Amino acid sequence: MKSRILVLIAFLTLTACKREQKKSPSESVSISNLVQYKEENENIHIQSGNFTYDFKQNQLPFKRIILLNASMAGYVTELNVENLIIGVSSPEYIYSDKIQNLLKSGKIQNVGNEQKYDIEKILSLKPDAIFTNYISSFDNTYKLLKDNGIQVVFLDEYMEQEPLQKTAYIKLFGKLLGKDQQAAAKYGEVEENYKKLKQLASKAKERPTVLANEMYGDVWYLPGGKTAVANFIADANANYILKNNTDEKAITMSFEEVFAKSGEVQYWINAGNHISKKEMLGMNPVYSKLSVFNKGKIYVITGKEKVKANDFFESGVVRSDLVLKDYIKIFHPELLPDYQLTYMKELQ
Structure with missing residues (x-):
């Protein structure tokens, strides 16, 4: 009799637990x-x-x-x-x-x-x-x-x-x-790849200084220090010139302001969709005053572009691991010797 009561109690407890689980709201x-x-x-x-x-x-x-x-x-x-x-x-x-x-x-x-x-x-x-x-x-x-x-x-x-x-x-x-x-x-x-790539980048011996985006008219629109571009640069173990900025939007600066911050810049990324440095200079001659224009490396986002369509803004939105891999290849080519850039291209 006692054993039956124990079994009944156990059954009722289990049933109550199941009911309780059904009633509990799903997690967001x-x-x-x-x-x-x-x-x-x-x-x-x-x-x-x-x-x-x-x-x-x-x-x-x-x-x-x-x-x-x-x-x-x-x-x-x-x-x-x-x-x-x-x-x-x-x-x-x-x-x-x-x-x-x-x-x-x-x-x-x-x-x-x-x-x-x-x-x-x-x-x-x-x-x-x-x-x-x-x-x-x-x-x-x-x-x-x-x-x-x-x-x-x-x-x-x-x-x-x-x-x-x-x-x-x-x-x-x-x-x-x-x-x-x-x-x-x-x-x-993608998450696993991204984390492994970030860990790989952390092993780089040097941390180069980076400039991003370009001028429109007389204004340079730089990514704020908390934007996706700035986060990619940081995860690729490089030093963005506005890394201490806390904005999640573009920051407007004059050429003179950018010039004052760009003396140590070795890489210039996301520099529009120009086809050559000559064409870039034709649109804005003041770029020739930048050390990175003359001695550094400039990269544009035209690695997967067809007429008006650019896959960086399509598959690149999902494949954050490949975008990070491009930046690591740019800043630390020795870490990915056999990798060919996906979305980026060096400007000649």
């Missing part, structure tokens, strides 16, 4: 400081910046999507689900050969550009969701789409300043497009 999955999602009661709740979304499980995965930014194509391409795309804007800026072939065959439609989206075409395509960066001047367009029952999902990955957090958006795309496992595996691969 953090993509970054800007984006999180949570699955609960057969719904998925997404927080993206100031926007929230609630999707029922029977709405997912999305099977017909429109992309209004080339960077979004990078995530879709990495998951090999380009066939889910039914429309894109500004296709001339998309690098993916597969997406371009689907455009040529008519399976993906051109829905306009950031000057004017083709609303009638978008409505006729009946997408499950549209993915885009939020642009306040398009509020009326977004409202029109929403009023017609179309989900507009705002994802501002360009605002992320931690390279791996940009990559982590692939996990959300995986959740919404039915590729959870593939997304988790890809993120894990």
